[in-house]
Amino acid sequence: MPEPFHILIAEDEVLAAMALEDFLSLRGFRVSVAGNGIEALERFAREKIDALVTDLRMPRMDGHALIREIRQRDAELPVVVMTGYLTHDSDLTHDRWKPLEIFSKPVNPRTIHATLQRMLGMPPATADA
Amino acid sequence: MATGFDELLDPNGFVPHGVCLLWRPDILALHIASDTLIGLSYFSIPLALLYFVHRRRDLVFGWVALLFAIFIVACGTTHLLAVWTLWNPDYLLEGVVKAITALASLATAATLWWLMPRLLVLPSPKELERTNTALEREIAVRRQAESRYSSFFNNLAEALFIVEVRPDGDFAYEAINPALARATGLNPEQLRGRRVRDALSPEVADAVLGRYSQCRDTGESIDYEEVLSLPVGQRVFHTMLVPMKDANGRVVQLLGSGRDVTERRRLQEEMVQTSKLATLGTLAAGMAHEMSQPLNIIRLWAENILARLRGNALDPDRVDRALTLVIDQTERMARLIDHVRTFGRRDGGSTQVFHPVTCINSAIDLVRHQYALEDIEIVERAASTDLLVDGRPLELEQLILNLFSNARDAILALRGAGRAAGRIMVDVSGEQDGHTMAIQVTDDGGGIDPALLPRIFDPFFTTKEVGQGAGLGLSIGYGIVDRMGGRIDAANVDLEDGHRGLRITIILPSQPASSLDRELSHA
Numbered sequence: 001m002p003e004p005f006h007i008l009i010a011e012d013e014v015l016a017a018m019a020l021e022d023f024l025s026l027r028g029f030r031v032s033v034a035g036n037g038i039e040a041l042e043r044f045a046r047e048k049i050d051a052l053v054t055d056l057r058m059p060r061m062d063g064h065a066l067i068r069e070i071r072q073r074d075a076e077l078p079v080v081v082m083t084g085y086l087t088h089d090s091d092l093t094h095d096r097w098k099p100l101e102i103f104s105k106p107v108n109p110r111t112i113h114a115t116l117q118r119m120l121g122m123p124p125a126t127a128d129a
Numbered sequence: 130m131a132t133g134f135d136e137l138l139d140p141n142g143f144v145p146h147g148v149c150l151l152w153r154p155d156i157l158a159l160h161i162a163s164d165t166l167i168g169l170s171y172f173s174i175p176l177a178l179l180y181f182v183h184r185r186r187d188l189v190f191g192w193v194a195l196l197f198a199i200f201i202v203a204c205g206t207t208h209l210l211a212v213w214t215l216w217n218p219d220y221l222l223e224g225v226v227k228a229i230t231a232l233a234s235l236a237t238a239a240t241l242w243w244l245m246p247r248l249l250v251l252p253s254p255k256e257l258e259r260t261n262t263a264l265e266r267e268i269a270v271r272r273q274a275e276s277r278y279s280s281f282f283n284n285l286a287e288a289l290f291i292v293e294v295r296p297d298g299d300f301a302y303e304a305i306n307p308a309l310a311r312a313t314g315l316n317p318e319q320l321r322g323r324r325v326r327d328a329l330s331p332e333v334a335d336a337v338l339g340r341y342s343q344c345r346d347t348g349e350s351i352d353y354e355e356v357l358s359l360p361v362g363q364r365v366f367h368t369m370l371v372p373m374k375d376a377n378g379r380v381v382q383l384l385g386s387g388r389d390v391t392e393r394r395r396l397q398e399e400m401v402q403t404s405k406l407a408t409l410g411t412l413a414a415g416m417a418h419e420m421s422q423p424l425n426i427i428r429l430w431a432e433n434i435l436a437r438l439r440g441n442a443l444d445p446d447r448v449d450r451a452l453t454l455v456i457d458q459t460e461r462m463a464r465l466i467d468h469v470r471t472f473g474r475r476d477g478g479s480t481q482v483f484h485p486v487t488c489i490n491s492a493i494d495l496v497r498h499q500y501a502l503e504d505i506e507i508v509e510r511a512a513s514t515d516l517l518v519d520g521r522p523l524e525l526e527q528l529i530l531n532l533f534s535n536a537r538d539a540i541l542a543l544r545g546a547g548r549a550a551g552r553i554m555v556d557v558s559g560e561q562d563g564h565t566m567a568i569q570v571t572d573d574g575g576g577i578d579p580a581l582l583p584r585i586f587d588p589f590f591t592t593k594e595v596g597q598g599a600g601l602g603l604s605i606g607y608g609i610v611d612r613m614g615g616r617i618d619a620a621n622v623d624l625e626d627g628h629r630g631l632r633i634t635i636i637l638p639s640q641p642a643s644s645l646d647r648e649l650s651h652a
């Protein structure tokens with residue numbers, strides 16, 4: 001059996017992180033949670049991470065800073081952004097941050113799952129659950 | 130006419146005066162005619178004098194005319210006697226009458242000389258005429274002035290009134306002008322001369338009498354705003370009272386002027402509303418973010434439970450936890466909705482004792498995310514988080530939001546000019562004296578031209594383009610701080626990192642911790 005993909009969730013809302021963690025774990029991912037950008041960067045340095053799911057607004061280091069840092073280390077890492085509010089002039093929509101997908105909260109976890117599968121090059125799931 | 134020698138001989142031995150004239154008829158006729166005419170004329174002159182004195186009772190020296198009358202009558206009598214003595218040599222009688230005349234003349238002459246200095250000072254008719262014209266001119270000028278003043282009084286748009294302070298200290302209306310009548314709906318005729326208490330409705334009378342008494346008692350001008358229920362409805366007046374004193378310093382009159390500021394007040398309120406709308410943009414952004422969080426949690430848990438239900442991996446504990454969590458999150462959203470609801474309220478709610486730091490935090494929370502996207506960092510340094518102030522938390526929050534948005538505008542403008550900026554510092558500290566606290570919002574947006582600094586709290590003062598700023602943020606903030614009994618100042622500052630910026634300092638009276646307990650126990 002191959003190693004499951006390792007997903008890092010950076011989200012300061014613990015309850016949201018827990019639900020998403022459980023949801024993705026049930027679907028065979030290995031999931032870690034970080035409460036802010038700094039914590040996320042630390043895990044990124046220590047462990048092998050296959051994809052990042054991150055919030056934008058977080059204490060200490062927010063999602064923007066985190067993504068900037070990560071892109072300097074890994075230009076290919078799939079990033080999924082979940083945000084409560086995105087201004088029109090945010091530059092995250094710019095191509096240079098790709099591969100990156102943005103979803104506004106409330107997010108549909110099934111969409112997140114499907115997006116991760118696609119970005120990680122996994123065959124699409126035949127059925128839900 | 131022939132006369133015998135006997136006739137010549139009077140018992141006293143005098144001869145008639147005609148003899149001296151040799152009875153020449155022409156000379157006799159001349160004398161008789163002249164003396165008679167003189168005598169008659171002399172008799173008529175005092176009559177005329179007496180009549181004059183009688184009619185002109187205002188004459189100063191009337192009694193002198195009497196003297197003249199006596200002297201002239203006597204004089205006239207001597208002339209008539211001269212005719213008589215032509216035939217009858219009653220020279221004694223004539224002598225006596227002459228003596229009386231002499232006395233009267235002497236008295237009159239003496240009196241005249243004696244009176245001369247006083248008569249000389251009597252104004253001449255010419256002089257009188259001159260004085261009269263001068264007087265008339267002055268009267269005309271005064272009339273003109275009076276009519277000018279009364280035309281001021283009657284035509285000025287300012288509502289004017291004059292209150293008489295009666296000797297017993299009570300007040301009565303002397304006059305009110307048409308502008309006041311129009312503004313209040315009161316009838317000038319019904320007010321004039323009436324005591325204030327009889328002229329106005331009891332509540333209005335109570336309200337204005339308090340002010341009138343204050344002005345009367347202090348003897349100083351006062352200036353105030355009052356809300357009155359008048360025939361035209363409820364109006365707000367800005368009124369000024371000026372006391373007028375008599376020579377003894379007693380206040381005898383109050384001059385009042387009033388301006389109806391109802392409309393202006395309403396506009397000001399609307400301005401507050403408008404600026405709320407402006408901050409509403411910021412608020413909407415903050416709200417969208419805040420609401421998305423609990424919604425996200427609810428959605429994720431619902432999906433999670435559903436997935437487990439369908440995969441037969443659900444235990445009751447998990448359902449219980451998920452539902453409790455959903456309930457908690459809906460409450461969180463309800464609080465947010467409440468927040469927006471109060472924000473839109475006109476009066477801003479009643480005042481209360483609260484933690485300004487909580488307020489500042491919620492303002493920061495509203496914008497932090499949005500600002501972070503623009504690379505503007507908000508750094509909060511709250512030395513003491515347990516400080517308390519009295520006021521409306523939402524107003525303070527609005528003020529802080531306005532300061533943030535000004536700082537952001539300045540930062541973005543500076544960046545537009547190619548310079549680096551992007552920091553907003555919020556410092557909260559208690560002051561040494563223990564009675565006040567300070568909130569400072571400092572940015573690195575380059576500050577403001579010192580020449581403009583004194584004007585930034587003026588309503589509608591803005592350096593921003595049309596549509597970018599109404600120039601209301603700081604003036605409304607000024608009002609908010611003022612209502613809280615504090616003050617707000619602005620200064621350019623040089624920061625440690627070499628940047629320049631504007632620092633807004635808000636000083637507020639701080640409340641003792643016990644006042645919060647009291648408030649809570651009331652709630």
Ligand SMILES: Nc1ncnc2c1ncn2[C@@H]1O[C@H](COP(=O)(O)OP(=O)(O)OP(=O)(O)O)[C@@H](O)[C@H]1O
Binds near residue numbers: 404572577602
């Ligand atoms: N932090 C700041 N740095 C530099 N200038 C400032 C700052 N804050 C205010 N000003 C100046 O003061 C003016 C008045 O500010 P104010 O908040 O009252 O109005 P505004 O921001 O122009 O408009 P509004 O707040 O109604 O949208 C601004 O136009 C700006 O010139």
Ligand SMILES: [Mg+2]
Binds near residue numbers: 531534598601602
């Ligand atoms: Mg402003």
